[in-house]
Amino acid sequence: MLIAVLSDIHANLMAFQAVLADIDAYDVRAIYSLGDNVGYGPEPDKVIKLLQQRAIPSVLGNHELGLLSADQRSWFNSHARQALARTRELLSEESMRHISHMPLAMVKYGCRMVHGFPPESALTYLFVMEDTDLAASFRRMREHICFVGHTHELALVSWDGRTVEHSELEEHTQFAPTRRYIANIGSVGQPRDGDNRAKYVLYDTVRREMTLRKVAYDIKTTAESIVEKGLPRQYADRLW
Known part of the structure; x- marks a missing residue:
């Protein structure tokens, strides 16, 4: 059975829509989000509503936590706090209620899903762990x-x-039954891996095979919208 897992949409509606169109070309049973659906980008409310329309469950990311808790906002740098404040202005109360019900982690089809690091940290980066x-x-x-x-x-x-082994996430991964894995699957809305296409993965739960998908979208329009919506320009520049 095929599932799709995506992360870090960051209110980039065009990237999200392009990814969903790509997913729809496959026989996917379910779609899951690893959080940070909002923040940085120009369309947080439309992204949350699309998650709801497509019945896509999501865990909390650090940006959702920042919206829900003043204590969590102190973790952000000044530009990210500015973007988060503007994001809150762009979100409806209905979308905020939806965000408030997201869990820190979920387990689906034998896979753990969390924003940062297992078992349920939305804040811990994988690359800092020894x-x-x-x-x-x-x-x-x-x-x-x-x-x-x-x-x-x-x-x-x-x-x-x-032994712990580190490797790049290839376009195709066959998971060995004798090993356990943490897969860092990149970002839909703000990739920082040197490739500006939106990323997500398809996972075959029976064959234990994962495919990395890279999807092009209209970056120029999204970047212009970030600036027009009053968000820091650096988040538009990063898209390229």
Whole structure:
């Protein structure tokens, strides 16, 4: 059975719509979001409404936490706080209620899904974790694979019960039944992996195979809209 997992849409409606159009070309049973659906981008309310329309469950990202908690907002730099304040102005109360009901983590089809790091951190970046920390996390993790986002980059970490291995996230991954994995699946709305296309993955839950998809979209219009909506220009420039 095929599922789609995506992350870090960041209110980039055009990228999100392009990804959904790509997903619709496959026989996908369900779609899941790893959070940071909002922040940085120009269309947070439309993105949340589209998540609802497509019945796409999502965990909380750090940007959703920042909207819900003043304490969490202190974690952001000044530009990100400015973007978050403008994001709140652009969100309806209905969308805020929807965000408030998102969990920190979920397990679907034997896969753990969390924004930052297992078991349920929305704030921890995968790349800051030492191998000893990763091994300890793998020991506690009951699931065969954990999907994460947050870094906007692509990476794969695996563990065979003794050794932690790091590798790039390739276009196709066959998961070995004797290993556990954390897959950092990149970003739909603000990639930072050197390729400006929107990223998401397809995962075959029976064959344990993952395919990385890269989808082009209208960056120019999105970048212009970021500036027009009063968000920091750097988040428009980053799209390129």
